[in-house]
Amino acid sequence: MIRNYDKLIFELSKEGREGYSLPKNEFKGLYCPCALPANLKCSSAPLLPQVTEFDVVRHYTNLSNKNFGVDTGFYPLGSCTMKYNPRINEEICSLPAFTSLHPETPVQASQGALEVYYNLAASLAEISGLSAFTLNPYAGAHGELTGLMIMRSYHEQRGDHKRTKVIVPDSAHGTNPASAAVCGLQIVEVKSTANGTVDVEDLKPLLDDTVAGIMMTNPNTLGIFETEIPEIAHLVHEAGGLLYYDGANLNAVLGKCRPGDMGFDIMHINLHKTFSTPHGGGGPGDGPVGVRAGLEHLLPNPQVKKDDSGRFFIDTDEHSAGYVSNFLGNFGVLMRAYTYILTLGRENVKMVGPLAVLNANYVKESLKGEYLLPIEGVCKHEFVFDGLVDKSTGVTTLDIAKRLLDYGYHAPTIYFPLLFHQSIMIEPTETESKETLDEFIAVMKTVAREAIENPDVVKNAPYSTPVRRLDETTAARSPKTTYKQLVAE
Ligand SMILES: Cc1ncc(COP(=O)(O)O)c(C=O)c1O
Numbered sequence: 001m002i003r004n005y006d007k008l009i010f011e012l013s014k015e016g017r018e019g020y021s022l023p024k025n026e027f028k029g030l031y032c033p034c035a036l037p038a039n040l041k042c043s044s045a046p047l048l049p050q051v052t053e054f055d056v057v058r059h060y061t062n063l064s065n066k067n068f069g070v071d072t073g074f075y076p077l078g079s080c081t082m083k084y085n086p087r088i089n090e091e092i093c094s095l096p097a098f099t100s101l102h103p104e105t106p107v108q109a110s111q112g113a114l115e116v117y118y119n120l121a122a123s124l125a126e127i128s129g130l131s132a133f134t135l136n137p138y139a140g141a142h143g144e145l146t147g148l149m150i151m152r153s154y155h156e157q158r159g160d161h162k163r164t165k166v167i168v169p170d171s172a173h174g175t176n177p178a179s180a181a182v183c184g185l186q187i188v189e190v191k192s193t194a195n196g197t198v199d200v201e202d203l204k205p206l207l208d209d210t211v212a213g214i215m216m217t218n219p220n221t222l223g224i225f226e227t228e229i230p231e232i233a234h235l236v237h238e239a240g241g242l243l244y245y246d247g248a249n250l251n252a253v254l255g256k257c258r259p260g261d262m263g264f265d266i267m268h269i270n271l272h273k274t275f276s277t278p279h280g281g282g283g284p285g286d287g288p289v290g291v292r293a294g295l296e297h298l299l300p301n302p303q304v305k306k307d308d309s310g311r312f313f314i315d316t317d318e319h320s321a322g323y324v325s326n327f328l329g330n331f332g333v334l335m336r337a338y339t340y341i342l343t344l345g346r347e348n349v350k351m352v353g354p355l356a357v358l359n360a361n362y363v364k365e366s367l368k369g370e371y372l373l374p375i376e377g378v379c380k381h382e383f384v385f386d387g388l389v390d391k392s393t394g395v396t397t398l399d400i401a402k403r404l405l406d407y408g409y410h411a412p413t414i415y416f417p418l419l420f421h422q423s424i425m426i427e428p429t430e431t432e433s434k435e436t437l438d439e440f441i442a443v444m445k446t447v448a449r450e451a452i453e454n455p456d457v458v459k460n461a462p463y464s465t466p467v468r469r470l471d472e473t474t475a476a477r478s479p480k481t482t483y484k485q486l487v488a489e
Pocket of ligand 1: 079080081139140141142173175176217221246248249270273285287
């Protein structure tokens with residue numbers, strides 16, 4: 001029989017088949033202090049698949065081959081970009097001295113891990129021009145919530161209880177308004193100008209004594225540097241609010257400028273977007289949060305500090321905005337980011353921003369003849385096309401994204417930001433070579449040509465994937481998560 005691995009074969013269980021034999025119970029009949037009480041014991045064998053080791057290994061290997069990741073190919077997913085995950089990061093974070101450390105280990109016996117935490121927080125503070133960092137939040141969006149909790153606590157501890165509004169630009173990532181809502185803040189939208197930056201004239205009338213602060217992403221989700229920040233910082237501070245910096249796009253300005261120097265009070269960093277940590281399947285991640293001098297006491301508990309003799313200890317502050325995690329963040333993720341910073345060193349960290357900007361502009365300028373560039377000019381780390389220049393064929397952004405799969409590329413981010421109807425958001429990242437970018441540019445041009453010469457080929461793509469076009473709305477709203485359910489139908 002020819003086995004077709006393009007079809008996912010899930011039901012492999014065969015009565016009586018075994019992949020592993022448990023060691024004999026040497027304690028049988030003997031007194032065992034850890035014996036389970038009878039009421040906790042299972043009365044029947046668990047319903048596990050009965051498979052050989054070969055079955056299991058082949059099943060998962062074949063499944064993994066259907067996955068696409070940064071280790072498989074180019075992944076130009078703007079805004080949520082997956083990046084280079086250096087192997088040395090994995091080696092360092094797998095050192096048994098760290099992996100076997102229990103979170104409850106007393107500080108005397110976990111000085112090394114606390115030193116890593118302390119040094120990484122200090123490095124991020126230096127890189128971003130802020131005073132202190134917590135590494136406790138588990139993701140970028142969790143960092144946003146933490147930062148907004150700090151913002152709220154700042155106003156409340158000063159008795160300024162009416163500051164319950166937060167201003168969010170219309171170009172913001174969806175997590176910004178979502179985090180503000182979770183924090184109990186009211187969202188007020190500020191519009192963008194035709195150039196894609198925050199409209200200062202639209203902002204001015206929104207600023208009053210009910211505003212807790214503004215959230216800004218810089219460069220913003222269009223990949224454009226917000227040039228009016230000095231004026232915005234002045235206006236918001238004058239109105240009594242604080243400035244929050246969504247640092248998801250920090251890689252674009254690394255080595256060139258720092259949020260703290262721009263006048264921001266609070267920020268988060270997505271370690272996966274700038275410091276090479278993996279972020280597959282939504283996590284685990286880490287979203288460190290930094291504050292300017294004068295706000296350190298509001299950082300979440302617990303906090304890692306160093307005493308005069310150079311020893312590290314864990315502290316709590318009664319004025320803290322609260323607890324946001326059980327322990328001290330996702331330590332394995334922190335180890336990877338710290339390794340990356342040390343691997344690059346001060347000199348090479350400064351190259352990250354310029355290379356991210358160079359790569360993005362190279363791809364943008366190479367493709368703007370075929371793809372519609374709504375905002376001209378130099379972008380930062382990413383840019384947005386509004387579909388194809390030639391709209392007469394009816395080929396949409398979704399069609400282009402699907403056709404790219406046939407050519408072995410992960411699709412760019414599509415239909416975000418919402419400012420354009422056919423958004424295609426591309427971030428090549430700072431770590432890709434010119435050869436990789438040239439191959440991608442050639443394929444994008446091929447797809448644009450196909451759209452004109454044979455639009456149906458693009459409209460019906462993909463052809464090479466295990467499943468063709470999904471009903472994505474139903475797949476998201478009513479996912480079928482077990483194969484048995486499928487079989488039953
Ligand atoms: C601008 C922006 N803000 C916030 C987030 C949310 O970050 P995370 O996915 O780490 O929660 C992202 C996603 O990467 C983003 O691009």
